[in-house]
Amino acid sequence: MTNTATEALSVVVEREIPFPAEKIWRALTQPHLIEEWLMENDFKPAVGHRFDLRADWGSVDCKVLAVEPKKTLSYTWDAMGLESVVTWTLTPTSTGTHLRMEQSGFRPDQQQAYQGAKYGWQKFFAGLERVVGGLS
């Protein structure tokens, strides 16, 4: 079951993609391919590597946090003073791959706080919904 209350605090996009994880992984990690669907970049799949994503409207500062080939890729995403973390998860299915992207406003070095926060957020949003109704 998806926890919508928790996910309300992050942006989650999930899709069933009719291609193997190996191929999607290439599109997520090879600079010339990344450029075709995301932005110009100097990405390298190495933990700690800093890179930029560049577009005509500006650039995004990133740093690779986690690389697990064909499974997980995670990098920071700092743009216009907003710090966040983008995490890709690839899960093989019978027809291809389940691809999940989560962008969250939590910092990775706060993993423990983040885990602790998950439960709190759930309560937080439940409470908030009761109080402010249609705001979101």
Place this chain on the structure above:
Amino acid sequence: MRAEPTAIFKTLRDPTRRALFERLSREGELTVHALTAPSGVSQPAVSKHLNSLKLAGLVRDRRDGRETYYRARPEGLTPLFDWLKFFATFWQSRFDRLEDLLKRMDR
């Protein structure tokens, strides 16, 4: 007061601050004393947390005699929701482009 989504994320990441904000959202206006009582945190600490929430635009305060009253500003969460909405749209369109690319790579 406008705050960056990052400031709001950071402010609400702290469980004590989150609890204070939740309680104010639920119960309306409360004094620092009332907020301190069940929190298990000292009053100066509660005041400090309330000030962080205020700086992030999530609560407002009002002095009346010796007491300071706080109330939640649910509208203070709007930058957070705007941020989430912007990126939800952004990533949906990038997923479309990624799928197009994967089809082309197939050839």
